[in-house]
Amino acid sequence: MRWYKIPEIQNFDKPFIKRIKAGNKxxxxxxxxxxLFAVSARCPHAGGDLSIGWCNNAKLICPFHRYSYDLRTGKGSEGQNDYINTYPVEIRDNTVYIGIQSFWEKIKEAFK
Ligand code: FES
Incomplete structure (x- = not known):
């Protein structure tokens, strides 16, 4: 897994939802x-930008058609039958890092 430094996030005191780049994601x-939670910014329903959504009960809600996704698991709410990718987040020396697995790492893990 490769860890990407996210230097633009300095303040974790207040709630926020931000769209960021980590590698090619x-x-x-x-x-x-x-x-802190890192999830895919693209809504799988119709491609909406989840970073302009909002949170309720640990779910991220898409502003376009109000599909919702669990922040911890990425699982869509009942009846949606979809999910968003989730990524591990670490804070080191007051800086956010997001971990992203390569395609081959994901394949290897799937066959463990
Ligand atoms: S695009 Fe997100 S719910 Fe439709």
């Missing part, structure tokens, strides 16, 4: 109730 970084 566009990610939605969410500070929800004091915890």
């Amino acid at each position: 566009t990610i939605c970084l969410v500070n929800y109730e004091g915890e």
Whole structure:
């Protein structure tokens, strides 16, 4: 897994939802109730930008048709039958890092 430094995020005191780049991924970084979550920024329903959505009950809600996704697992709410990718987040020396697996790492893990 490769870790990407996200230097533009300096303040974790207030809740936020931000669209950021990590490697070749566009990610939605969410500070929800004091915890950071990194998820895919693209809504699988019709491609909406999840970074302009909002959170409720640890779910990220897409502003376009209000599909919602669990921030921890990425799983879509009942009846949606979809999901968004989630990425590990670490804070080192007050800087955010997001971990992204390569395609081959994902394949290897799937066959463990
Ligand atoms: S584009 Fe996100 S719910 Fe439709």
